[in-house]
Amino acid sequence: MRTLVTSAVVGLVVAALAIGPVAAGGDDHDHDRARAALERGEVLPLRTILDKIEREHPGKVVEVELEREHGRWIYEIRLLRSGGALVRLDVDARDGTVLGIRSRGDNGGKR
Template sequence: MLAGVVLASGPAAAGDHDNGAPDAVRRAVEAGEIKSLADILASVRGKLPGEVAGVEIERQRGRWIYELRIVGEKGHLYEAYVDARSGEIERIKEK
């Protein structure tokens, strides 16, 4: 279950002036540059150590990355970094 979704931006890298802005994200999805959040959540379902509790998207070095906050069993917190173009989980770290 998705408890909340946050589209936020972190520090912008050079050339990433529209980092995480909703209009920039929408344009990237419409252009086929990245997958939609719904597609990403469907592709990672069952591969994460818990339930998605929050989402951010940002551009890092010219690439869009979804950052998923996960609440696992026993209340453990994780962050999963997912490539927005391919949908591949790049890494999961415990917080």
């Protein structure tokens, strides 16, 4: 069942790639804000961010959120690594720089 849910989430992320960044919660207002940020050049397209992340951080993308924090757009990307660790990357949506990494899973700790 967990695999089915994970596949569904990944499927939604992939479907969203065709239309631009994913907004937190799927709220229409959030989606509109995210699209406007993309059109203004404030954020990179999600596909661009994911291409970079996939090269530098192995794992399966299971969730993506785009949030505005302290005047900056941040993609929060959750990856499931092969050993079962869940990793959250905070990525600057403007240039793709990884700002922070938190990990939970196979070693039980956070980073």
